[in-house]
Every structure is written in C-alpha cells, then in structure tokens.
Amino acid sequence: MTATADPGARRDVVRQSLSVGVATGAYGISFGALAVAAGLDTWQAMALSLLMFTGGSQFAFVGIIANGLHAAPAAIAASSMLGIRNGLYALELTHLLGVRGTRRVAAAHLTIDESTAVAVAQDDERTSRLGFWLTGLTVFALWNLSTFAGALVGGRVGDPRTYGLDAAACAAFTALLWPRLRDRDAVAIAVVGAVVAVLLSPTVPPGIPVVAAAAASLLAWRTPRREQA
Amino acid sequence: MSLWTAVLVAAAIAFGLKLAGHHVPAHLLDAPRVRRITAALPIALLAALVATQAFTRSDGSFVLDARAAAVGVAVVALLLRAPFIVVVVLGAATAALLRALGWA
Secondary structure (H helix, E strand, C coil), X not given: XXXXXXXXXXXXXXXXXXXXXXXXXXXXXXXXXXXXXXXXXXXXXXXXXXXXXXXXXXXXXXXXXXXXXXXXXXXXXXXXXXXXXXXXXXXXXXXXXXXXXXXXXXXXXXXXXXXXXXXXXXXXXXXXXXXXXXXXXXXXXXXHHHHHHHHHHHHHHCCHHHHCHHHHHHHHHHHHHHXXXXXXXXXXXXHHHHHHHHHHCCCCCCCHHHHHHHHHHHHHHCCCHHHHC | CCHHHHHHHHHHHHHHHHHHHCCCCHHHHCCHHHHHHHHHHXXXXXXXXXXXXXXXXXXXXXXXXXXXXXHHHHHHHHHCXXXXXXXXXXXXXXXXXXXXXXXX
C-alpha cells in the first residue's frame, strides 16, 4: 500500500466497520428476544451481551438453557467450546495490534468473528488496527443496544417463533459457517459434525450433541492429500 | 446452579479464552496438525449447532419444519453472495411466512 492510497483505504475500512456493526446490531434483537423466551430476564440477557460478548456462544447458551436449569452445564460447555475460536483469533491479533496492559484486556474483550475478519482483511497495519477497534466498538455498542431492545420487545410480543426469530439464529449460524467451507475436508468435517449431533440428540441431554460433534474436528488430524503429494 | 451463576460462569470462561489467546506464545500452535484441528473445531461446532437448532424438536427427535426451510433459503442467499444481514432476515421471514400460512 502506498501513502497516496491511505485515505481511500481508511475510508473503506470505516465504511466496512460500520456496516458490519449495523448488521450485527439488527441481529442482536433476535438474541434479546430468544434469551427472554428461553427464560432469562432482561438483565441476564444483557449480562451475556456485555460480558460474554460473542454471538455464537450466546445463542448456543440460551438455546440449550431453554431446556431448563439442569441443562446449565451443557450450556456452559457448548458456549465455551464455541468461544475457543476467539482465543485462536487472539493468537493472530495480538501481534497485529501490538497492545499491552489494559488496552490488551480491552482488545481481548473485542476479539470476535467480526472484528477479526475486518482486521485481517486489510493490507497494512494501520488500517488493520483501525478496522479492529472500530468494528469491535461499533458491534459492542449496537449489539448491546439491540439485545436490550430485543429483550424488552420479546417479553411483550409473545412467542418469538411467530416472527421466525429462532430461524434467524439458524440462518446466522449457517452464514457464519459458510465462508469456512472452503474445501472438501471442511465440508466433510461439517457433515460429520452435523450428523453426529442429530443422531445423538434424541438420547443424550441438550447441548451434549454439539460438544460431542467437536470430535469431528479430529478428522483434520489426517494429512490432506495435497500435502502428501 | 442458579441461572445467574450459569450466565456469569459462561461469560467468565468466554472472556478467559479471549484473554488467554492474547497471552499464549503463538509458536505453541505452530504444528501443522494442531493448526488444522484448531481450524476445524469451529466448523464442526457451527455445523452441529445449525443441525440441532434447525432439525430437532425440543425432545431431540429429528424434524423438517419451517427452520429447515429457513436454512435452505439462507444457503441459496449465501450462494448468491448476499450479505450477512440479508441472509438472517430472509431466514426469519421464511419461517415466519410458512408458520403464518400454517404450512410448517
């Protein structure tokens, strides 16, 4: 990247960050409504968005705990397994961001799918850093505002399924999975994970099928064919 | 365990995982096998989440209903390179419409 391209790159990353933030915000409404339908109160839904702050884990947590408090260990296990990927993003980001002390703690909290995706898509370090912070903070603000709105509205309008909000979560997970299905191995791992989870569902407690399906990732232990050649 | 305890424990673990990643020396994960498995983990988990949330009833039995149709529409939208928010809204609208019509 040359110095003359910098203002353009800056403008692009600002636009990208804000549009990602707005999209996630719109979707936080469905999280708030589903959390309340799952039996959480507004403050518990807010605690998840403020403190857990990672959408995939939050949806998994409320989806499983909707079955009752006995499912709490499985809900914690599933949300934690999904949260592992944020730790993996952090490995890449920590060098890119070059932060220490309290800034590193703030960066850790904002380490999610969206902020990572925007940061790693940039060509130079300065726009990467700008993209990370701007996306992270925009998503944090809008995700929490929309969770609050969703929780308030969700308690009043009745069953969120009438509005397809449970299906919104299914579609969102599909969209998160989609860009990762880059090759045949990835598709095979996804299919095995899905089949294992569906087959286990009738016989084991809620949440366990998702955790058990994580074992499908061990298929990646096998060396890919292209590397053997 | 109370619901509040579950919420706070799960949130603390989620934050701990993020923070740990910012402190772990990256070379620990440099082995190609470890890298492949850590890259595969979210694929398996997300696929399992989609499958259980879209294709099972609350008792765990298999079902094809409005949620399966929503996932189908989401896949078509993704094939057409629709942005994230459009995919989510189309998914919700599909399920809402089918249910309003009494078809699923």
